[in-house]
Amino acid sequence: AKDNNKTLQAHYAHLLVHGTLHAQGWDHETSEADAQAMEAREVEILAGLGFKNPYH
Structure with a gap:
């Protein structure tokens, strides 16, 4: 998390969202195109939870 300039809480939230999307069939x-769609969905969900974009 520190290497990516994220809090541990933000890192775990991202892992949870990312893994949940995989469990739902996202790849x-x-x-x-699929990578961009999945990343956009992750960013959208994380923003709804109060977290910043993990890719920037």
Whole structure:
């Protein structure tokens, strides 16, 4: 988390959201479009929970 300039809480939230999306069938390794869609959904969910974009 520190290496990515995130709090531990933000890092765990991102891992939870990312893993939950995978459990629902999202896959960022199939195509660039799928990766962008999954990343956008992660950012949207995390923002709703009060966390900043983990990719910036």
